[in-house]
Amino acid sequence: MKEVPMSTCEREFILKAIRDRKRIDGRQTYDYRRLKVSFGMERGCCIVDLGDTKVLAQVSGKIEEPKKNRPTEGSIIINLELSPMASPAFEPGRPTESGIEMNRILERNIRDSRAVDTESLCIVAGEKVWSIRADVHVLNDEGNIMDAASIAAITALSHFRRPDVSVMGEEVTVHSPEDRDPVPLSVHHMPVCVTFAFFDQGEFLLVDPNRSEERVMDGRMVVGMNMHREICTLMMSGGMLLVKEQVLRCSQIATVKVAEIIELIQRALDKDAQARQAGEKCGFAESVPTNKITTNRKEATAIDTTAAAQQASQVIQEAGPVDKPMSNMLVQAPGTVQIGEGLVNTWDVDDEDMESEEKEGREKSVTNGREAVATSKPTERKRPVKAVSHAEGSDSEEEETVMLFQGDDETKSTEEPDSTALMQPSNSDKPAKKKGKKKKAAQK
């Protein structure tokens, strides 16, 4: 299935945010998403969650004949599967170019850097060797499959135990797990890949791009590194042009990130080893947290209203005399209050007349120096219209209900604060403005 093309405005939005050093999901430029490593019941089974990207790796071993030119070495095979389960963009069957590239990077990262010792996989030189196979399946693609896959592969290889083999002369005995404890593979070091996404021809770079960032990026660089600061693999391609300094900077950033990731992997492995030893249940069923809301019930909570009543009376007392009688207010309907005289109830007149009235009202209010502007047509709102204050320093920014009538501006300028507002009319700008905004937000 062909992928839905990304709209231009979404693309521009993401690029603009990146140029402002912001990412859509709120991370910093060098931040990874939440990384979680969990193991299955079987030895050698590992699931890695990098944000929403989910990758499963399973390691299995088989006894085979060795290659002709390397009779004393076993083999490590790494296979990356991109199935349509991960994303509708992947086709079943032949892997795409990007799939092949990722597979090759994984192979080079683990196999060519000799992360797992192949000499120790030899049983009988020239005849029988272990062939270890790591199958990495992508379960969900939310960006940056490469990193998740590399973490899953090396963790699974570290977690795996192969059956113990004893050779007596010509006899080779493969011991079952009940007979003798399975033996771990000899993993020399843990190479982990860090992906960098480049934008604007290498000017901006991000670590751990998510799906939308991947679709917008110019190109990417994958740096595979281990704890000893050795670069195990490096791949930069994608039609981008970089200079040497950028490459070196990326390798420095990768050093830091890899250290964090490997620490996390070690902790996960230790925790799993402890759990297995203690005989606790382990496996996916245990590692996936049960996010269940079983009941949702709220007790009726008693609210102490004594203080509120006191405060209210205090407010009213301190409010001071009201300049103008509030008898102007007419309650038209629940939620609709009219202050001032309206000539005619203009609610069911044509829209044109309403707009012209509204405009006149607005113009007059602007020329008067008032900051309040009517923000919406009366037909759209039944509640009093909230004014948006674009204040330049007018002292009273009380909220007012702007009425759409051809009344005088004088009446407008001396309007009382909204009856629904239980706050003190204050003269200072800042508090009123804050309250105004809060009320506005509350209203909305």
Place this chain on the structure above:
Amino acid sequence: MAGLEIISDQGYRIDGRRSSELRKVCARMGVFTQADGSAYIEQGNTKALATVYGPHEVRKGRGKIQHDRAVVNCQFSMATFSTGERKSRPKGDRRSQEMSMHLRQTFEAVIVTELFPRSQIDIYVQILQADGGNYCACVNAATLAVIDAGIPMKDYVCACTAGFIQDSPLLDISYVEESAGAPFLTVAMMPKSEQIVLLEMNSRLHADNMEKVLDLATQGCKDVFAVLDRHVRDHVSESHALMTAS
């Protein structure tokens, strides 16, 4: 080959070079008549052929047509007789597909594709003898072939390998040195602006040594560029002389 040292005490490598010397580069342009552009290059014992067809109409798959630029299609294959042992799958295996993809990405970045919308440029590369630095020979041969075809490029693309053995960086790794398991870096870059088009590294290299190796590879690419440029100029002036003479 256990007794063979990669670098002897006097600092000579197995083939007698010093650590920062390139292998001998021989190039020929315009080898084939059918192709729009073709080139043959020898880097030491590595021999590569490249042919370029295009820009022409997009033949296979109308879905590939790009409305604003040309599509670059690369195919890499190694002859079955190119390696020490007969190679059973010259193309279609993962390594060849990866190489083809890298070549395509390299040339898509360098060829001015905006000049030829809705068309396709084909680059076919064949390795006749593989003695290390296969990708580099392909890139260098393809550069010459694209120049021979007259397709405008932003700059030459020159590629070179650099390795790190026994605490010293080596330039232009041969097959023996490759199979010794030492890390080596393949760099394809545009020599004048020193912009890297493709970077690939195998095996383990400590991050501190990275800069040295990268610098050496950059220098190697510039040396390759000098050789290729001189050859192109000679070739053009010869052809010009032949044409004006008659």
